[in-house]
Amino acid sequence: MPDRSPHFIARVRTAAATAGAALLMLAAAIGAAWPQAVPPPAPTAQSGPAAPDQPAPPQGAPAAPAREENPGLINQIGKMFEKLPTLKSPSETIDDINARARDAADTFSRLTRPLIVTGRMICPVSANGAPDCKAASNRLCQAKGFKEGKSLASDSAETCSAKVLIPGRTRKPGDCRTDTYVTSALCQ
Numbered sequence: 001m002p003d004r005s006p007h008f009i010a011r012v013r014t015a016a017a018t019a020g021a022a023l024l025m026l027a028a029a030i031g032a033a034w035p036q037a038v039p040p041p042a043p044t045a046q047s048g049p050a051a052p053d054q055p056a057p058p059q060g061a062p063a064a065p066a067r068e069e070n071p072g073l074i075n076q077i078g079k080m081f082e083k084l085p086t087l088k089s090p091s092e093t094i095d096d097i098n099a100r101a102r103d104a105a106d107t108f109s110r111l112t113r114p115l116i117v118t119g120r121m122i123c124p125v126s127a128n129g130a131p132d133c134k135a136a137s138n139r140l141c142q143a144k145g146f147k148e149g150k151s152l153a154s155d156s157a158e159t160c161s162a163k164v165l166i167p168g169r170t171r172k173p174g175d176c177r178t179d180t181y182v183t184s185a186l187c188q
Helices: 005-033 073-083 090-112 133-143
Strands: 116-122 149-160 176-187
Touching (some): 116 133, 133 149
Antiparallel strands (some): 116 176, 149 176
16 A cells, blocks of 8 residues: 555645634734724813713703724624624524425426427418418417417428319319418417
8 A cells, every 4th residue: 555644744734834824814804903093091180171072962862871982803793793684583484485485386387388389270371372370370379378379390281172083074273272281389
């Protein structure tokens, strides 16, 4: 079995360097968080009483105790915790999860509806003599409960009158016509 001690030593050195760098950064952050303002001088008998920093509350209003601001590390962490959102109660959390599950089920049910439908709907002949398969695909989709559709596949067949079946009769140009059908459509 090969000796793995150099790899182990390299990993320990990397971990020690990472821990040392983290401690240096923490020490720098703590050093920067100490208050940097000089405290105000105490009042002396010559200068008289110090002027208040805050305006006096109006008459009749209850006086709120002044909170002294300490710009230290602990105060900054306290401010950070005050900014965090409050936690929801268990019943609110369950209600939120149930609402999301209902929304997901509605979305999933809409996605599982077939968007491509099959059938056979004849394309009506338009004014210029060409088949209007847009109208046929709309009717095919409406028959399946959708609003409108676009033709994906079509088929054509020759439709002839019964005169063609008479034995010995020659076929004339108006005896048969070609009909186009929409066989599948993409519905919306």
